[in-house]
Structure formats: structure tokens, C-alpha cells
Amino acid sequence: MAAAAAVLTLAATARVAADHADYTGPSRPAQAGRAAQRPATRVPADAEGVTKRICGTACHPIEHATSIRRTRGQWEATVENMIGRGAKGTSTEIATIVEYLSANFGLAASPVRGAAGPDDKPMVDPKASEMGRPLFKSDCEACHGADARGTSQGANLVRSPIVLRDRYGSALGPYLRASHPPVPAPTKLAALTDTQILILAHFLRDRLNDTLRGAPGFKPGDVLTGDPKAGEAYFTGEGGCTQCHSATGDLAAIGRRMDPVTLQQRFLFPSNSGSRRRATPPPVVTVNVTPESGETLSGELLQMDDFTVALRDASGNYHSVKRTPGVRVVKNDPFAKHVELLSKITDKSIHDVVAYLETLK
Amino acid sequence: MIRSALLLAMIASLATQASESRGDGWPSYNGDYTGRRFSALTQLNDRNVKHLSLAWSYRIPQSAAPIKGTPLMVNGVLYVTAPDHVWAIDGRSGREIWHFEWKSTGGIHIGNRGVGIKGDALFVTTPDCHLVSLNVKDGKERWHQTICDLDQFYYSSVAPIVVGNHVIVGVSGDDLDVPGYLESHDPDSGARQWRWFVVPQNENDPGIESWPNLEAAKHGGGMTWQPVTYDAGLNLIYVTTGNPQPVVAHANRTGDNLFTASIVALNPDDGKMKWYFQSSPHDTHDWDATQTPVLFDGEFGGQPRKLLAQASRNGKFFVLDRATGKALLSSDFVPTNWSLGFDPKGQPIPNPAKHPQIDGTLVTPNQGGATNWPPPSFSPATGLFYVSAARAYSVWYIYDPSKNPQGWGGTDRGGWSEYMLQAIDYKTGKVRWSHKWEGGGLSGLLSTAGNLLFSGDGSSGNFIALDATTGTPLWHAGVRTAVSNGPITYTLDGQQYVVVGAGDTLWSFVMNE
Numbered sequence: 001m002a003a004a005a006a007v008l009t010l011a012a013t014a015r016v017a018a019d020h021a022d023y024t025g026p027s028r029p030a031q032a033g034r035a036a037q038r039p040a041t042r043v044p045a046d047a048e049g050v051t052k053r054i055c056g057t058a059c060h061p062i063e064h065a066t067s068i069r070r071t072r073g074q075w076e077a078t079v080e081n082m083i084g085r086g087a088k089g090t091s092t093e094i095a096t097i098v099e100y101l102s103a104n105f106g107l108a109a110s111p112v113r114g115a116a117g118p119d120d121k122p123m124v125d126p127k128a129s130e131m132g133r134p135l136f137k138s139d140c141e142a143c144h145g146a147d148a149r150g151t152s153q154g155a156n157l158v159r160s161p162i163v164l165r166d167r168y169g170s171a172l173g174p175y176l177r178a179s180h181p182p183v184p185a186p187t188k189l190a191a192l193t194d195t196q197i198l199i200l201a202h203f204l205r206d207r208l209n210d211t212l213r214g215a216p217g218f219k220p221g222d223v224l225t226g227d228p229k230a231g232e233a234y235f236t237g238e239g240g241c242t243q244c245h246s247a248t249g250d251l252a253a254i255g256r257r258m259d260p261v262t263l264q265q266r267f268l269f270p271s272n273s274g275s276r277r278r279a280t281p282p283p284v285v286t287v288n289v290t291p292e293s294g295e296t297l298s299g300e301l302l303q304m305d306d307f308t309v310a311l312r313d314a315s316g317n318y319h320s321v322k323r324t325p326g327v328r329v330v331k332n333d334p335f336a337k338h339v340e341l342l343s344k345i346t347d348k349s350i351h352d353v354v355a356y357l358e359t360l361k
Numbered sequence: 362m363i364r365s366a367l368l369l370a371m372i373a374s375l376a377t378q379a380s381e382s383r384g385d386g387w388p389s390y391n392g393d394y395t396g397r398r399f400s401a402l403t404q405l406n407d408r409n410v411k412h413l414s415l416a417w418s419y420r421i422p423q424s425a426a427p428i429k430g431t432p433l434m435v436n437g438v439l440y441v442t443a444p445d446h447v448w449a450i451d452g453r454s455g456r457e458i459w460h461f462e463w464k465s466t467g468g469i470h471i472g473n474r475g476v477g478i479k480g481d482a483l484f485v486t487t488p489d490c491h492l493v494s495l496n497v498k499d500g501k502e503r504w505h506q507t508i509c510d511l512d513q514f515y516y517s518s519v520a521p522i523v524v525g526n527h528v529i530v531g532v533s534g535d536d537l538d539v540p541g542y543l544e545s546h547d548p549d550s551g552a553r554q555w556r557w558f559v560v561p562q563n564e565n566d567p568g569i570e571s572w573p574n575l576e577a578a579k580h581g582g583g584m585t586w587q588p589v590t591y592d593a594g595l596n597l598i599y600v601t602t603g604n605p606q607p608v609v610a611h612a613n614r615t616g617d618n619l620f621t622a623s624i625v626a627l628n629p630d631d632g633k634m635k636w637y638f639q640s641s642p643h644d645t646h647d648w649d650a651t652q653t654p655v656l657f658d659g660e661f662g663g664q665p666r667k668l669l670a671q672a673s674r675n676g677k678f679f680v681l682d683r684a685t686g687k688a689l690l691s692s693d694f695v696p697t698n699w700s701l702g703f704d705p706k707g708q709p710i711p712n713p714a715k716h717p718q719i720d721g722t723l724v725t726p727n728q729g730g731a732t733n734w735p736p737p738s739f740s741p742a743t744g745l746f747y748v749s750a751a752r753a754y755s756v757w758y759i760y761d762p763s764k765n766p767q768g769w770g771g772t773d774r775g776g777w778s779e780y781m782l783q784a785i786d787y788k789t790g791k792v793r794w795s796h797k798w799e800g801g802g803l804s805g806l807l808s809t810a811g812n813l814l815f816s817g818d819g820s821s822g823n824f825i826a827l828d829a830t831t832g833t834p835l836w837h838a839g840v841r842t843a844v845s846n847g848p849i850t851y852t853l854d855g856q857q858y859v860v861v862g863a864g865d866t867l868w869s870f871v872m873n874e
Contacts, residue, residue, distance in 0.1 A: 057864040058427055058802055058820065058843035061444075064471045077774050084755055084776020085729045086801020088820045116536045118467035118489070118511040149765050150576075158767050159538055159580055164512045211768035212536055220758045220774070223720040261774075264721060268756065269775040304799045305821035306834050339777060342754045343696070347714065347722050350756075 047100035054089045054097060055082070065101070067115035068214040072102040080265065083272035091282050116212075122167050124206045132203025135196055139187045148207040158211055163204050169197040172204070224260045224355055226348070231356025234349045241353075244337065247360055255358040264354045268342065271335045283334035287311050289319070292326035301331060387434040387849040390475050390520040391736065394591040395656040398738040399808045400850045404857040405872045406811030410826045410836045416858060416871035417455030421448065427845035428862030430475035430520060431736070431805070434851045435497070439860065440478070441867055444470040444488045444518070449500060452853050455869060459500035463487045468516035469534070474588060474734075477521035477528060479548050484528050486517035492530055492546060504551040508532065513539045520588045524598060524629045527554060531585025531600070535647075538580035538606040538767055541621075543589070545632060555632035559583030559602045559620050567634065568619030577614045582606030583621035587651035587734065592667070595684055597626045597635055599656070599669060603649030604641075609717050610761045610770025617642040622650040624671060624679075626686060636686030639708050640673040645716045646699070646757065646773070647728050648675040655739045655746065661689055661788060670787055672737055672748035674730030675699070677709055678790050692790030694783050695731045695752045699724050717757035717771045727755035728773045733803055736847040740808040743829050745793060746785040747814055749803040753778035780819050782806075784832060794832040805847025807859070815859060817844020824848070824861050824868065840868055 044050075056062030070078060079087075079098050089097070136148070143154025150156030157163050165171045176189050176197065183189060192200075209215055235241045245251050258266065266273055273282055287301040289309055299313035309329055310320040321327060333339065391398055405413060421428060425443035432441040432450075438458060439450040445465050449458040468488030477484040482503060483495040490509040495502055508530055509515035515534040522529045527545040541559040546552065560581035561569040572578035584603035591598045602625060605611075605618040620634075622641035627634055640650035655670050661680065669683035676697035680690040688707025699715040715724050729751060737748040754777050761770035781797040800821030807815040814829040820843050826836040842864030850859045857872045 052423075056423075056426070058845055060471050061424070061426060063424075064469065067469070080775050081728075081755070081773070084727060084778055085753065086751075086778055086780060086819060088801055115467070116469050116516070116534065117514045119465070120467070121512075147763070147765075149767060156576070156767075161510075161513070164510075164537075208537075211766075211770075213769050213772065218760055218769070218772075220721070220760060221719045221762065223758075225720040264756065265775040268723065268754075269777050271777065272775060303821070305818055305823055306799075306825070307823065307837055342723065342725070342777060343698075345723065347718070350723060351720055 043099045043103050044096050047096050050089075050093050051097045051100045054087060054093060059087075066105045068212075069105060070101070070214050071106065071216065072098075074214065074218065075101045075105070080269070080272040084269060091284075120167065122201070122205050124209060125202055126206075128199045128202035129206040130203075132199035132201075132206075135200060136203050139183075140200075143183075147210075148204060157204055158208050163208060166201055166205075169194070169201040172201050173197040176200075220261045222260075223264055223351070224358060226351030226353070226355035228352070228355040228359050231349075231352035231354070234353055235356055239341070239345070239349070239353065240337065251357065251360060253360060255360045258357075260354050260358055263357050264350065267353060267357070268338065268345075268350065270338050271333075285334065286332045288328075288330045288332070289321050290328040291321060292324070297321070304329070304331070385852050386436070387432070387851050388478065389433065389522060390431050390477070390588040391590065391653065391847075392849060394522075394524075394593070396590040396653040396736075396739075397655055397657060397741075397808075398736055398806060398847060399740050399742075399810070401810045402850055402852060402857050403809070403811045404852070405809065405813065405850070405859070407813060407828050407835060409872065410811070410813055413826065413836055413859065413870045413872055415838070416869040418869065419448075419450055419455045419457070419867045421446070421865050421867075423865050426865035427472075427842075428865070428867060429472035429846050430862075431847045431849060432860060432862070432867065433476055433478055434849065434860075435478055437853055438497070439867075440476045440483060440497075441862070442473045442475050442485060444473045446473075447476060447483070447485055447495065447500065449497070450867070452851070452858070452869075455867075461495055461500040461502075463489075463491070463493060465489050467511050469518075472518050473520075474518055474586075475520035477523045479523040479528075482548055484521040484523070484530075484548070486519055486521065486530055488516045488518070490515055490517055490532075492517070492521065492528070492551065494548075494551060506546060506551040506553070508544060508546075509534075513537055515539060517586075519586050522588045522591065522598075523548065524589075524591050527629050529589050529598060529629065531587070531589075533584050533586040533603075535582055535584060535604060535606060535608055536768060538582065540579060540581060541583035541585050541603055543585045543600050543627070543632070545629065557600075557627055557632040557634070559585065559625075560605075560618075571617040571619040573613065573615050580606060581614060581618055581621060582608070583623075584649065585651070587653060590654050590656050591629065592656055592683060595667070596628060596630070597683070598629045599654040599683070600625050600627060601640075601649075601651040601654055601671070603651050604644050604647050606768075607761075607766045608647050608769045609645055609757070609772055610759050610763075610766030611643070611645050611716065612763070613765050614643075618644070622648065622675075624650060624654050624669065624681070624686075626683070638679065638681055638686045638688060638706070640671065640677065640679060641675045641711075642708055643711055644675070645711070646675070646724065646726075648673070648726075648730055650674065651734065652732060653736050655737065656683055657739055657741060657787075659741070659744065659787065668787070670739065670746050672732050672746065672750070672783075672785065674726070674733055675709065676726050676731035678746070678785055679707065680787055680790070681707075690787075690790045694748060694785055694790075694792060695726070695750050697725055697731065715757075717759045717773075719759045719762055721756040721758050721774075723754060724757050724773070725754045726751060727753040727776045727778065729753060729778070729803075735803045735805040738806040738808040738814065739787070740810075740814070740829055742810055742812065743784075743808075744787060745829070746787050747806050747808060747816075747829075748783050748785065749780070749806060749816065750783045751778050751780050751803065782814075782816055782827070782832065796827065796832040796834075800843070802843045804844045807848040807850060809850060815848045815850075815861070817861070817863065819843050822863070824863065838868070838870065840866070842866070
């Protein structure tokens, strides 16, 4: 399908090259092969397998995840979301997944099966889209709006069936030249060249893509709205943060190390922070298991359900114990205090704490 | 645990209520039209379930996994699906009889809920917007029809439900701002009989007053991706509708946004609306209300009533009179923080402060919801409504603060969640027992007259039978992948089977007694 899209674009390019010297061809679709895009990588060899196992067996096919193109930051956020929804993996596995997805399914990668819409939907050439912008501004924007989402004078083009049906001008051209209502001079729709139609088609598709999840603009805005003083009071008082943290110790200069959105996410949901590369591994959940007779086993919790509990002790030994009524299991979640916060903290205190932590430079 | 006289009376009333299923097969998505996923079979029960053992397993290609559809079992043959695929499997041996593959032209391949069957005809929807009919004997195509427009980013995943001479199908897709609808097709010719739009398409359509203007309403979403349930006596189908569009940024769709995130009763013969109940007025959290509308008859407030119950993705549990749509009970089945109680109609009142914000607001449940599409179960023997539930928090953001956002315009981020089984007393709306899982993820459920409840435990990868009255686990099998569909049960050659999908594998267990 990727090849088909590229060929289509190239054919369109060849057609217009004769009458428009400025537009010499698509910059992105032609080189969109995945192998060509792969950067010099630190992705572990088994990354694909790990990703398919954790992200492609229980809830959705792997293609559902990879069908949306995302920046590295968006992949981190997406993986964290999935941990929040119950995805389980070690911190190494989670970091591996983010590396794999960022390396292979960034914004420049080719489409795969499973994406929203038809497999032959047009791919935007950013260069053509940018070339279409001044044309849209001079001839279309007054009625259709700067974002092409319509005004009282003209239709919403992002929702236009003609734009959605269009393939590199195939529907747009005939419509603009023959069926569009008359427009004020000096624009002459009938005189639009093939190149102008093509670059307009790229520009409009780009505006449509702006509205999709995975678009570059699909990210949080300004979250730094709180009162730092109130945040400090919460940090040292009601929030109980100083039981474990210190503004001059572990959190010194945290405002320099983390942007406000990351800070907000980290303090509310520290247990999904595995998607970021970090110098020291995050703390893990541990467990103490006391059998009916014998000594208590302690170590990192690997797996627990109603029937068995598995752990790795400090010497690296694996233990698995059948859970019977006489077996005592105590789980120690290093982030338990953060979980307790979720049902108590107000949005105001969240924003105040972020504002305070951001002052720690 | 259960008095046998009471049980016999229950089963007798069941047989009349769900005449389609006598327990020997699983002829439609929910086993019968009621959506209860309750089987009257008792060969397998709380006393002998510990002897349940593996009969066979069947693997589909890993690329097509997970199995999210509910298989049908008709005349000894199981029909299981994945997007673009249907397999017919021998219910005794797990042997593949035939395989159909649809050549796809696109669409989201997130899952397929299963097939519908009427006589020799099988019906299935495809991600690229087709309703396809196959011959059950050999899997050869009878006809196909286009049911939606791929260029508008619709897709289809729903299991068709056959009601009389109608094949009822819905549509999916919430990337672009397009209207949801439900439609009916002729089983023989495939011709469309009617289409009901979820959101107003004309100035005089019902519900237009709940939108700022026709443009917003026409593009207002409300996908219909859950199979309908049906009451033959009232001649009503019950369809549940998805979230409004734009999904999260909502500046251009003030109002309740009817009939999105609602339970709607329609006449199956003409698609005309009889009543509606909105589970999430002006939803801004992707909490479509497309959870199964479960039908049962029972006592409520001292009177015998025809009831409909839903455990909705927004964390609310509703019991309605299914003849009128009047709410009898509204409650929370997990703690939530987004509403300011219920209005006089029993509908939740959203807290404006918990709509997504530019700087974020902490909301429970998260986007995944307090529950989701995995089917719940209701047992008339215990009077309990069982739902696979989550207590989940995330922060909701507006990404597009403009006056005219499109698509999503925001989302939730991060999150923390824990998962459990909730057994809800339908008469009080209170959780009678809760069983928490260590693993993450939701599971489809099945209850039986043998006082059993079947469930997965999420990422822990077990398939479990619990005592339906107390919630105590009685039997389990480590299938090593999260249960990914709703389990079914049936008898063949006098033996009771239980079949469940987990990832790429269909597991069949049998009672060998």
C-alpha cells in the first residue's frame, strides 16, 4: 500500500513537473520505506518480540498500536497510558517498547494495515503542503477559515466529503474547476493549474491530518497554572510529601530536569515512569511470602494471582509458591502513598504542586 | 447453595423468555437475545467444576489475534472471527472445517465481535465497511454490501444480530466527526431495509434541541459498535450508542448531544425510536455507553417488572423499565469523581470542573472506563449482575482550545488502575461482593445455573470459574494470555463444554463426568 501511494504521488508529480518548475517532487512519501527511516539505533534485538508480546496479544493486534504515527514524546505518553490501563512489563521491557516504537513508527514511517481510513488514502508531502499554504491563504481562507474548518461564508473543508474522497486532486480538481460556487475576482477557479490543484490537495489533507490523534499538535498546552506558595504548603503539609522527598535532596533542581507536564504526570503516576531512560532503575514492587512452615521469602514481585506468587530474591534465586489459606503474602508497593493521593488530591493542589516543583531550579 | 425448586422455576421462566436458546448451542453473540450470557446448563456446577478438563485448543494466526469475538456454536460447529477472517471449527475436535478471508482495503483492525447466523446464512462485518454473507456449509460468499464510507474513517467490528427478517448492524470510528447509525439488511438479498441515525441530520429531527446547531449535530458521532439486544414480546431492539464528536474538546457542541452515549429502544421493523435514556449526557471522556443492555424479568419495588440493566463505561449502573425507558435505579458500581449526582430522570449530571481542561484534571474512571466492551452477565439464579470493572485514574487535557475543535482535540494521559469483578444486586444497585485481580485488564463473563461464574483475571493469564453466589474461585486454567472475549458454554453428545478465547488461542474445556 505504501508503494502504491508513493507511485501515485510520483505519477502526479510527473504530470505537473512540466508546467510548474517550483514543485520538483515529494520529499517524504518517496523515502518512506521503513528500513530507510530507521536511525542508528539502540533498540535491543528482541524489541519487536517484546513489543508484540506485551502490546499485541491480549487487548488489540499490534497493528492497532502501530497504525498511528507518533513522535517519541507521544509514544512515551501512549505507553504510559497503557501501563495505566493495565499493561504489565518490567522497566527494561517498557523502555525497550518505547525505543522500538519510536524508531520504527515515528511520523515519517510508512502506513501499515490497520490504520484508520482506506489503505490508499493520500500521504501528505510537507513541501507540497507548504507550497499550497499561500494559495489557500489568498484564494480560499476568507470563506473557509485559516484552519479550513469553515466560517459562516464557506464550508468546513476538514469535514468535506470531497476532500475526504480526494486522491492528489482527483476529486478536488473537477469540483473546483466546474462545480464550486462562483467566487469574487480575481480568483478564477476554472484556470487553476494541475500543480495548484495538487498542492491545494496536499495542504487540505494536512489540515485534516492536524485533527487526528498523532498529529504534531496533539499534546498538552500550558499546565503551569498553579500557585507555587500553596504548592509548597501542600508539599510540606497536607500532602505528606516530605515523608519521603526533600526539595533540597532527591527533588533538588527537579524543575530543571522535568518539564511541567512530565512533572505533573510523574508525581501522580510514578509507577508508569518506565518509558523514560534513566540512570538508575525505578523502585520495584516487593513481596514477603510466609509459607505455613518455613522461613519468609522476600524479593522483587514477578507475578501474583489468586493461585501462585513468584518472586526473585536478593541472591537472584527464583521462587514460586502456591497460595493456600495458610500462606501469608504481603505486597510492598513503593508508590502506595502516591496511589492514596489519587482519591484525595484536588485539581487545585495538583496544579499548585507542579508550580512549586517547577521553581526548584 | 441454590434451592432446586427455585432453580427449576427460574429455568422454566428462562425457557419462555429466551426461546432461542435451550442451552445446547450458542446461536448468537450473547447466546440469546437478552444479553444475560446466562446458561441454564447444570451438568457442570459448583460441586464438580474442579474436574473440568481440556478438550482441545485451536490457534488462529498471531497476526490476526487477539480473539475478541464471541464464537457461535450451531449444530456442532463453532464460528470464530478476527478482523477479515471467519473460521468454522468442529466443536467436538477443534478441527478446522473452513476458513474465509476477506481482501481488505483498509480500516481499523482492532477487533471483530463475531458472526450472526440464520439458517444456512452467516453474516459478518469487515474493517473496510462491508457486511458479508457466507454459506455456513462451506464459507463461500453469498453476497456483500457496503455499510459505511472508509474515506470518512468509518469501520465495522460489530457482530450482526438477526431479528426475524432483519440483519441488524452498526458502525464504528471516532477519528473524524461523522454520525453514527444503525441499519437493517435483508438476510437473503443484503438490501438495506432502514437506517437510524444516532444524531440529528435535519433541523426537525428529534434531539436537535440538545445541539448548538445542525452542523454540530450532523457531525456529532455516536457509533453503534455493540450488538443489540431484543425483546420479542415488546418487539423492541435495544441499541447503545457511542461518544459524541469531537470526542474530548467540546467547545462546539454545548448541550446534552442526543442520542449519543445513550440506550435507545427501536422498532426492528422500521428503525423508529420508542424511547431513550442517556447514560452520559454531554460526554467528554470517550465514555460511550455501548455496554450491553441486559434484559431480564424480575421483581423490583415489590412488583414484577420487565427490566433492562447496564453497567456503563462511566462507572454508573442503571436499571430501567424496558417498556418505557424510565429509570428505576441509578448508582455507582465503582467510585467515580466526575458527576454531581443524578437528575430526576436518573441520568448523571456531569461536573463541569471534571470536563477535560487545558492544564489537566484528575478523573476517575480513565478513558478505558470503569468497564468497556467485554460482555457482562446476569444470573437470574443469584439475582446478581456481574461486570468486569476497573478503578482507574488519569489526567484529562484539552489540546485544542479553539472554538471549533475537530476529531479528538484532547485526551487523557498517564494513569493508574486496578481491576476487579463486581457482583451488583440489581434491586439496590449495591455491590454485594467484589473480587480484586492482581492482573490488569477486563474480561468477558459467563454465568450458569450450576452456580458458576467464568472470568479471566487479566494479564495474570488465568481462566477461572468462581462460585457465582460468593465470588470464591473454584477452578482455574493457566491459559497464559489474558482472556480476550466472552466465554460460552454448550452441550454436545450430552457433555457440557466451556469455550474461551485468550490471545490467538481458542480453548475448549469439557466436563468428562
